Amino acid sequence: MINDAPAPAGPPEGLPGNSEVVLEVKGVTKSFGPLTVLRGIDLNLHSGEVLGLVGDNGAGKSTLVKILSGLFPPDDGQVSIKGREVRLHSVQDASSHGIETVYQDLALIPQLPVFSNLFLNHEITYAGPMRLLNKRKMRELAKRYLDDINVYIPNVDTEAGQLSGGQRQAIAVARATRADASILLLDEPLAAMGARESRLIIDLVRGLAKSRMVSMIIIDHNFAHLFELCDRVNVMQGGRITINQRTQDTSLEELTELMVSSYRSQLQQALDS
Amino acid sequence: MADIVMSPAEPQSSAGLPSDGVRRYIWRFFVAQREITPFIIMVALFIFFSIDSPEFVTSLSLNAAAGFAGPIAAIAVGEVLVLVLGEIDLSAGQVFLTTPWVMYWLWQLGLPVGWAILASLFVAAGVGMINGMITVLLNVPSFVATLATNFILFGIVLIESNDTEATPIPGSLPPQTSSVVPHVGFFGQVIGVWLWSEILWVVAIALVIHYVLKRTRFGVRVIATGGNLLGAAEAGVPVRRVKIWCFVLCSFLSGAVGIVDAVKYGSMDPGNAGVNYILYAVGACVIGGTALTGGRGTVIGAFIGAILIGVLEAGLTIIGVSTNDFYVYIGLIMVVAMTLNGWLDRLAAHTRTS
Numbered sequence: 001m002i003n004d005a006p007a008p009a010g011p012p013e014g015l016p017g018n019s020e021v022v023l024e025v026k027g028v029t030k031s032f033g034p035l036t037v038l039r040g041i042d043l044n045l046h047s048g049e050v051l052g053l054v055g056d057n058g059a060g061k062s063t064l065v066k067i068l069s070g071l072f073p074p075d076d077g078q079v080s081i082k083g084r085e086v087r088l089h090s091v092q093d094a095s096s097h098g099i100e101t102v103y104q105d106l107a108l109i110p111q112l113p114v115f116s117n118l119f120l121n122h123e124i125t126y127a128g129p130m131r132l133l134n135k136r137k138m139r140e141l142a143k144r145y146l147d148d149i150n151v152y153i154p155n156v157d158t159e160a161g162q163l164s165g166g167q168r169q170a171i172a173v174a175r176a177t178r179a180d181a182s183i184l185l186l187d188e189p190l191a192a193m194g195a196r197e198s199r200l201i202i203d204l205v206r207g208l209a210k211s212r213m214v215s216m217i218i219i220d221h222n223f224a225h226l227f228e229l230c231d232r233v234n235v236m237q238g239g240r241i242t243i244n245q246r247t248q249d250t251s252l253e254e255l256t257e258l259m260v261s262s263y264r265s266q267l268q269q270a271l272d273s
Numbered sequence: 274m275a276d277i278v279m280s281p282a283e284p285q286s287s288a289g290l291p292s293d294g295v296r297r298y299i300w301r302f303f304v305a306q307r308e309i310t311p312f313i314i315m316v317a318l319f320i321f322f323s324i325d326s327p328e329f330v331t332s333l334s335l336n337a338a339a340g341f342a343g344p345i346a347a348i349a350v351g352e353v354l355v356l357v358l359g360e361i362d363l364s365a366g367q368v369f370l371t372t373p374w375v376m377y378w379l380w381q382l383g384l385p386v387g388w389a390i391l392a393s394l395f396v397a398a399g400v401g402m403i404n405g406m407i408t409v410l411l412n413v414p415s416f417v418a419t420l421a422t423n424f425i426l427f428g429i430v431l432i433e434s435n436d437t438e439a440t441p442i443p444g445s446l447p448p449q450t451s452s453v454v455p456h457v458g459f460f461g462q463v464i465g466v467w468l469w470s471e472i473l474w475v476v477a478i479a480l481v482i483h484y485v486l487k488r489t490r491f492g493v494r495v496i497a498t499g500g501n502l503l504g505a506a507e508a509g510v511p512v513r514r515v516k517i518w519c520f521v522l523c524s525f526l527s528g529a530v531g532i533v534d535a536v537k538y539g540s541m542d543p544g545n546a547g548v549n550y551i552l553y554a555v556g557a558c559v560i561g562g563t564a565l566t567g568g569r570g571t572v573i574g575a576f577i578g579a580i581l582i583g584v585l586e587a588g589l590t591i592i593g594v595s596t597n598d599f600y601v602y603i604g605l606i607m608v609v610a611m612t613l614n615g616w617l618d619r620l621a622a623h624t625r626t627s
């Protein structure tokens with residue numbers, strides 16, 4: 001199968017908040033046996049927008065992301081992509097709708113060179129039954145693509161295992177976006193990363209969103225990170241989205257306060273009932 | 274957006290001092306070409322035995338070395354594929370012995386030689402398929418699954434053959450005469466009887482498998498599956514299918530060269546157990562630079578490792594050292610090879626990042 005270089009990025013148009021809705025989630029619920037994890041999620045994501053998803057452990061963030069990446073179906077509710085309702089039965093399914101998930105840097109193969117990792121399962125091969133690898137073309141395209149998204153790796157022949165955590169994460173993100181992904185789901189992309197490394201990934205994510213109009217949903221526990229990464233933040237509490245704020249309209253302190261007061265009122269309700 | 278500079282730019286080797294560049298190149302070559310180390314040890318052993326005992330280079334000793342190394346190399350080459358997956362196939366040695374026996378048995382039942390060979394190869398591939406299925410679908414560790422098939426095959430051969438020798442193997446020289454049986458002469462002369470034919474078959478197979486592992490999409494999938502099973506699966510690599518195929522290939526290749534080996538010797542003793550072969554074969558892989566942890570392996574290295582074992586065995590015999598010593602040396606070489614490989618790995622990591 002022959003993949004060409006990704007098409008050049010279209011010009012960014014207007015503010016992310018004003019642009020087309022690429023992903024819409026309506027009333028999604030999910031239970032595992034007696035345990036109700038999602039109690040009606042409503043969420044939308046615009047083209048080129050970076051949406052942060054925060055919440056306590058068990059708030060349902062991971063469940064929501066797993067539904068969107070096709071790992072399991074919701075019990076109820078609907079997911080629409082670019083206005084058309086879709087059913088995501090598998091990871092492949094989600095992928096064919098342009099949804100890619102980056103599972104931290106663990107998704108790379110440490111023994112394979114950077115270019116092989118970038119083209120894993122989408123290798124460029126010569127015609128013929130042996131599927132001989134066209135390494136020269138893959139190297140060339142890998143270099144060009146990494147240059148395009150401003151990820152600097154001195155040598156695409158370096159084995160992924162020899163790279164730093166930040167570099168590996170960057171390659172993982174690059175791989176997901178290389179295959180024409182329009183929606184990227186990132187599960188704690190900055191976990192276990194130093195300040196300098198985090199900076200690289202933050203720049204990469206912002207760059208991809210703005211220059212290629214890739215929309216992203218990022219799960220993170222760290223509010224400060226999310227404020228730097230995201231255009232908008234959704235807070236999940238008890239299987240619902242309780243706060244939906246654009247980062248430019250609020251501050252770190254305000255959001256923290258909102259979250260705490262919402263948490264208190266929930267607790268109060270629970271105590272009252 | 275600022276450029277993301279992740280590590281200092283590498284110095285251009287061509288722009289540096291030429292002697293430095295050359296030294297760097299040689300060094301990298303050693304680190305990258307894992308097969309070089311066992312190759313040097315093998316050549317050193319060869320030279321040592323030749324000097325110590327000039328008759329070592331006579332064709333007889335070399336034949337002995339090739340004869341000993343042939344089966345080991347044949348099994349080791351296929352085994353590398355399975356080891357790169359992070360799995361192991363302990364039944365390959367028994368398949369090596371069982372396949373020619375199946376061929377003999379079918380031939381005795383009246384099947385033409387060609388069909389008997391085809392059918393027995395099918396059986397060999399089938400054993401690999403079963404190994405793969407048990408490992409992948411039943412989640413039994415391959416060490417256990419293939420150990421089990423190894424014993425089952427050994428048992429079946431013993432029961433069905435009633436523990437009597439299979440002879441003559443079709444295509445081979447009849448034991449008491451020097452003439453080739455006319456109707457099977459082609460197999461005899463080209464495929465088996467000539468003492469070097471087995472090793473040449475193995476060389477050809479090794480080159481093909483080497484190429485498959487380094488240059489094809491299937492090779493990338495094998496390395497990915499062995500290097501990071503979950504990561505490969507998430508990227509869409511059909512890891513289960515890849516695993517089963519590797520077991521099938523390993524078994525098939527062992528069986529194919531097994532037939533060549535049986536034709537060479539003309540008879541087959543059902544009491545000969547495959548475990549003798551497989552442990553040498555895994556040893557050859559390890560000596561050649563294949564880790565048992567998966568994701569990494571070299572076919573050429575495994576072949577060299579097998580030849581090294583052959584040279585050591587024949588050499589020790591010719592200089593008059595007891596064959597018992599041979600086992601001690603093999604063990605020592607394996608420990609040294611493994612240590613050296615770990616050391617080279619760390620060194621590689623160091624040179625690449627600095």
